[in-house]
Structures are given as C-alpha cells and as structure tokens.
Amino acid sequence: MLTILNTSLIGITAGSIYSLMALALVLVWRSTRVVNFAQAGQAILSTYIGYEVISRTNNYWLALPVALVAGAVIGALVDALLIRSLTKRSANGPLASIAPIIATLGLLGVIRSVVGMIWGGDLRQYKAPVSNIGFTFGHTTIPFSRYNLLIVITTIVVMIVFTVIFQKTSLGLALRAAAFQPETARLAGVKVDRIRTVGWAFAGATGAVAGVLITPQSGLSPNSLDSLLIYGFVAAVIGGLESLIGAAVGGLVLGVGLAFIREYVNSNLEFPSTFVVLLLVLLIKPGGIIAARRGRSA
Amino acid sequence: MSSQRSALLSIEGLSVHFGGLKALSDVHLDLYPNEVVGLIGPNGAGKTTLFNSLCGIVQAQGSLSLNGKRHDWPTTDELVDLGIARTLQGVGLFPDLTVLENVMIGATKFAEGGLIRAALGLDGKKERHLKDRAMTSLERVYAAGIADRRVDSLPYPVTKRIAIARALVSEPKILLLDEPAGGLGSQDIEWMNNLIHNLSATMSVLLVEHHMDVVMSVCDRLYVLNFGEVIASGTVDQVRTDPAVVAAYLGVQANS
Numbered sequence: 001m002l003t004i005l006n007t008s009l010i011g012i013t014a015g016s017i018y019s020l021m022a023l024a025l026v027l028v029w030r031s032t033r034v035v036n037f038a039q040a041g042q043a044i045l046s047t048y049i050g051y052e053v054i055s056r057t058n059n060y061w062l063a064l065p066v067a068l069v070a071g072a073v074i075g076a077l078v079d080a081l082l083i084r085s086l087t088k089r090s091a092n093g094p095l096a097s098i099a100p101i102i103a104t105l106g107l108l109g110v111i112r113s114v115v116g117m118i119w120g121g122d123l124r125q126y127k128a129p130v131s132n133i134g135f136t137f138g139h140t141t142i143p144f145s146r147y148n149l150l151i152v153i154t155t156i157v158v159m160i161v162f163t164v165i166f167q168k169t170s171l172g173l174a175l176r177a178a179a180f181q182p183e184t185a186r187l188a189g190v191k192v193d194r195i196r197t198v199g200w201a202f203a204g205a206t207g208a209v210a211g212v213l214i215t216p217q218s219g220l221s222p223n224s225l226d227s228l229l230i231y232g233f234v235a236a237v238i239g240g241l242e243s244l245i246g247a248a249v250g251g252l253v254l255g256v257g258l259a260f261i262r263e264y265v266n267s268n269l270e271f272p273s274t275f276v277v278l279l280l281v282l283l284i285k286p287g288g289i290i291a292a293r294r295g296r297s298a
Numbered sequence: 299m300s301s302q303r304s305a306l307l308s309i310e311g312l313s314v315h316f317g318g319l320k321a322l323s324d325v326h327l328d329l330y331p332n333e334v335v336g337l338i339g340p341n342g343a344g345k346t347t348l349f350n351s352l353c354g355i356v357q358a359q360g361s362l363s364l365n366g367k368r369h370d371w372p373t374t375d376e377l378v379d380l381g382i383a384r385t386l387q388g389v390g391l392f393p394d395l396t397v398l399e400n401v402m403i404g405a406t407k408f409a410e411g412g413l414i415r416a417a418l419g420l421d422g423k424k425e426r427h428l429k430d431r432a433m434t435s436l437e438r439v440y441a442a443g444i445a446d447r448r449v450d451s452l453p454y455p456v457t458k459r460i461a462i463a464r465a466l467v468s469e470p471k472i473l474l475l476d477e478p479a480g481g482l483g484s485q486d487i488e489w490m491n492n493l494i495h496n497l498s499a500t501m502s503v504l505l506v507e508h509h510m511d512v513v514m515s516v517c518d519r520l521y522v523l524n525f526g527e528v529i530a531s532g533t534v535d536q537v538r539t540d541p542a543v544v545a546a547y548l549g550v551q552a553n554s
Contacts, residue, residue: 170402170409170428177392177403184390187353188404189378189468 002140007263008256009144014231015255016155020210021232022239022247023162024203029241030179031199033097034083038104039207040229041111042078044222046071046208047215048119051126060129067208075204078107079197116222123224128216151213158206159248165202166244175199227271231255234278240288250288304366306331306502307472312360314344314351314526321347322526325360327504329472334494334503336513339523340546345506346387348523349474353377353384378407383470385461387477393450397441397460400449401432404464435467436460439493455486462493473497475505479512491516514538522546 021039028036036042050067054060083100090099130146166172177185178195186192210232211225218224235254239246254277262270281289307329314322322344329335337345351358354374362369364380372380383404391400405428436442439459449457458478465473478494479487487509494503494516507513513520513534520537522530530540537543 170406170425173395173399173402174406174409176395180392180394181390183355183374184386184392185403186374187377187384187386187390188464189383189407190403191375191406193375 003263006143007259009142009148011256011259012252013144013148013151013255014259015235015252016152017210017214017228017251018231018235018255019155019248019251020158020206020213021228022235022251023158023244024207024210025232025236026239026241026244026247027162027199027203027206029236031175031196032079032083032087032100034087034100034104035233036104036203037101037229038078038107038111039203039232040225041108041115042071042074042204043207043211043228044115044220044225045074045111046204047211047220047225048115050208050212051119051124051215051220054126060126063126064209064212067212068205071208071211072201072205075207076197076201078204079200082107083200084193084196112222119222121222124220126216126220132216147216154209154213155248158209159244162202162206162244171195171198231274234274234281237278238281238289242288246288253289303330305329305363306365307504308363308366309352310361310363312348312351312358312362314347314356314358316356320526321356322351322358322523325523325526325528327521327528327531329502329504331471331502332498332500333518334498334505334516336517336520337504337506337523338508338510338513338520343523344526345523346476347526349384349476349506352382352474378404378468378470381469381471382474383465383468383472384474385458385465385476385478387480389454389457389461391449391457391461391464393448395449396445397436397447397449397452398429398432398445400460401435401464401467402428404435404467405431407468431467432463435463438466439463455482458482458486458490459493466497471501473501473503475503475507477507478505479507479509487512 021043024039024043025036028034028039046067049070050063053063053066057063082103086100086103090096093099095102128147130150132145132147134141134143134145136142166176174185174190174195175198177188177190178192179199182192210228214228215224231254232251235250236247237250238253239248239250254274257277258270258273261273305328307327309325309327312322312325312327313320325344325348327335327337327348337348339345347356350356351371354372354377358371362371369380372382377384392403395403408431409424409428433442433445436445439462441456441459441463444452444456449460452460458481462475462478475494478490482490491512494505497503505517517534519533520531521528522537522540522543524546529546530537530543532540
C-alpha cells in the first residue's frame, strides 16, 4: 500500500514537470501550428541563464524569474525572427506545413552547440532552494520533499495563471481567436502576428520554468532537457495537443504511469514505454484522450 | 451621387488575376459618406473577389483612395484601423465562444498597449470598457439579451446579427456586408433591411447581395458586375432599366 502511495508521489512530481513542458509545446502548437522541437533548446538556454544568476548571487528565487523572462524573450525572438517569415515564405509551397517544424529541429541543434561552446559539456549542478529530503511521518520517510511540493505548486500556479489569462482577459480572447481561425481574427482586427509571438513568449517562459525546476534533480548540460522534451511531447499528445487542461492531465498520466512501470515492471522499460504510450494513443485515440471539444476553448 | 462630395472610398482600374483567369478587370467604384451601395451580378461575376481585394485577401492591381487620398491596397491587419469592417458570407463567428466574446474580438483595436498588464488582467477598467463597447454593439442589433450564450447554440439568423455586431464594434466608417440577407426568412430580411437603413446614418455600407428585394429597397446606388467587369452603375431605377443589366442578370432572375 505504501509502495503504491510512494510510487504515485514520485510520478506526480515527474508528471508536473512533464505537464509544464507539454504546456509549452501546446501553447506554440495552438498559436502557430508548429511542433516546436527547439523548445528543449530554448529551455536549456534559459536554464543556463538562471544557473549564471544562481552561481553569482546564490539566489534561486532571483534565478527563477530571470530565467522565466529570458525564456519569454527567447521564445518571442524565435517566432519573430525565424518562424514568422519562414511560415510566410513557405506558405503554399510543398513544404508549407513542415518547413517551420524542420527549422525548429535545426534551431535545437544550433542552440545546443552554442550553449556547449559557452558553458562546456560538463554536467553542472545547483542546489534546490528548499530541502530535497522527503517528508518524514513517524519512522517513515516518503519520497516527496519540500522541493517536490514546490514543483507541484509551481505547476498548479502556472496552470491557473494561464487559465485565467485565456478565459478572463481580452489578450486571452485574442489568443484563442487567432488560434481558431486566424483569417477571421485578422478581419476582425486582431493583430494575429503579434498575438502569435505572445503565444511563443508564454511557451518560452513555461519551458524555462520547467528547466529551472528539474535541474536540481537532473543536473545541467547542453542535452539535459532532451528527454524532458520527449516526455513533454508525449504528454501533450495524450492531452490532444490543444488544451491546457489536456497538457496538465497528459503530464500527470504519463508521470504516474511511468513511475509504476519502473516500480512494478522493470526500470529499463521506462523510456521505451513512453513511446509505446505515444503509439497507442495515436493508434487508438489520435485526437488525444482529453481532446477538448473541437479543441481550443481552454 | 454629387461629384462635389469627396468619396470615402474610391477604386479605379482594379484588376485581379488568378493565374490565367481574369477575375476582375478595370473595375471602378465610389462610395460616398452615408450611402448604401449594392454590388450585384451573377454567380462568379467577381463580387466577393472585389471584397477580398479590399480586405487584402487577394492581390489587387489598380488604385485605391480613402477620403480622397491615395492609399496602398490594405493588408488584412490594417483594415480595422482604416475604419473598414467586413462580415463574411459564412458568418465567420467563433462557435465555441460566447456572443459577447465574439463581439469583443472585434474591439481589440481599443485594447492596444500594456501587454503585460493585459496578460495579467490588471487593466480591469480597460477590460470593462471593452465589454461595454461590445454590449452597446449588441444592443444595436437587438442581441444584448443573449450575450452569454455560446454562438453554436444559436439559430442561423441570429448569428448573422452577431456577425454584424462584431463588425460594428470597431466603429467603422465603411461596412462591407457579404450577403446579409442570405439564408434569411422574410421576417428576418425585413429586419435586416431596417438595420442597414439605420446604419447608413453613421457609416457607408457596401453590400453584395443576391436577394433583389433587399437590394432594391436598401441601396442608394448599384454597381452591376458581369464576368469581372462593371457593366452598369447608377441609381436603382437607372440600373433596373439598363438593357445590358436586364440581359445579363435581372432578366434571368425574372424568368427563373
């Protein structure tokens, strides 16, 4: 019984971070119909910037917002400088829908190399700002620490913030309109290009938060977020690639599912299972298990 | 209409090609303040293409003047800022959103600036202001009572009104209506006639319409398109008796 509880707790923490990465991918997919493989690169660059802040000031609480803003700026720049013109240039061509996606793959490689040139390939570490040791009840220590709690709460806060933005503000309304029917939104006066860049900025900020949160556990290297990209992508697909709630649920389902496979089946099967899940979802319910009704309301 | 008054919108020598196909050739059109002008012609005559070239959706050649000043053909993004609003043939609303949200989308030009504040919803006053504008616009089409309904729960004739409310909320000087009476029953058509007539007190209306009763009763002037060319223009009475028009269009309608 305790093992089931412990396994679930491990899964929830991992799943929270997968949700954040999934959310970052969903925000970009919704606004520009691009699967952003560069998200891992954008997040790693933002995290290194956060790491610089921590190594100079020893202050995690300063590093988190700095990385978040850096992530937003990087995201906005990627869209404004690369994706926007690429989408326009390749429109109607044979590569129309795929060219921007291939470009994000190229960008991932570029950012990784640049990060490697600046910071080197060694694994870097910084400490969690709060205890990483599990809570103890009587004589039992559970695999859930203050830091895990911070991760889960941060994820919940991010989800709430985005839900409020999308549902309650005129900016959110414009984001939804631009995602639904860009041409109609344009006719109605929505500055669709600008709004899409905002979507990329939001995604960049979210990816940065995921990177800064996971690093005390995973360490930091130019490739250290690659597997998170894959987990985030699978979580986003489970959630239907469209909805914020789908990303959250997809991340948790994947996180908990993989924790159980590692605990009860075989720890070597964790990574391959991710792809089995991806294939099963695509084969059985290609719209995702949490596909929002005609998509994009939340 | 008197040539002393300067036209709000003036088009000359408009041509549009789709590959080898000439969709519009050498089209001229003037729209004066507070008039309702109808664009008629058989299917495929180029009416919607003319709207699309005005909206930056198709590439146009020719000259355009707004308020007597030469202007590049607008891009879709700048239409609302130029005081031009358009409704679409297929209504073009967002089905998952409420009536109020749909109309508020048309008001985003009033929400400029303060991106971070907007993102955090801090600018409560501005948000309420947008909502008020949208409600006022809904009142003009007598739909304020259904502001919170989702659009996909409404009957078609009502959605046409919402589409007009969304166009009105940007406070246009020029309103382009694409088949406002299409798909409506006689009662709704009469209602639409009155609305268009009332709107002309504060703006100019250019409309594409197949429904001849509507065209004849609301329009001050007409342009008749056939195979991408203007074959006649003038007041409703002038056009009605123009032999070229009778042959190309009205005659066919009368016989069918």
